Amino acid sequence: MAAEEKKAPGEGGRILSWVFKNLAGPPTVENAIQGGSQQARDLWKQDLERRKQWSREERERKRAEREARRSN
Numbered sequence: 001m002a003a004e005e006k007k008a009p010g011e012g013g014r015i016l017s018w019v020f021k022n023l024a025g026p027p028t029v030e031n032a033i034q035g036g037s038q039q040a041r042d043l044w045k046q047d048l049e050r051r052k053q054w055s056r057e058e059r060e061r062k063r064a065e066r067e068a069r070r071s072n
Contacts, residue, residue: 036044
């Protein structure tokens, strides 16, 4: 092996590379939501919307606190 490839730190050796390529494989997220049942997709969407709503409410609450401090 005269021309070895430069590897990033933590990438591992030949055995670890082989194990990753042949057993673990690259990460994929295709059809991550579509792969479940309709009920699971609906529940996931509801949960996501609740999280977004909570974030909006927190931003608004913090904004109101800042305004109240400025006016005092």
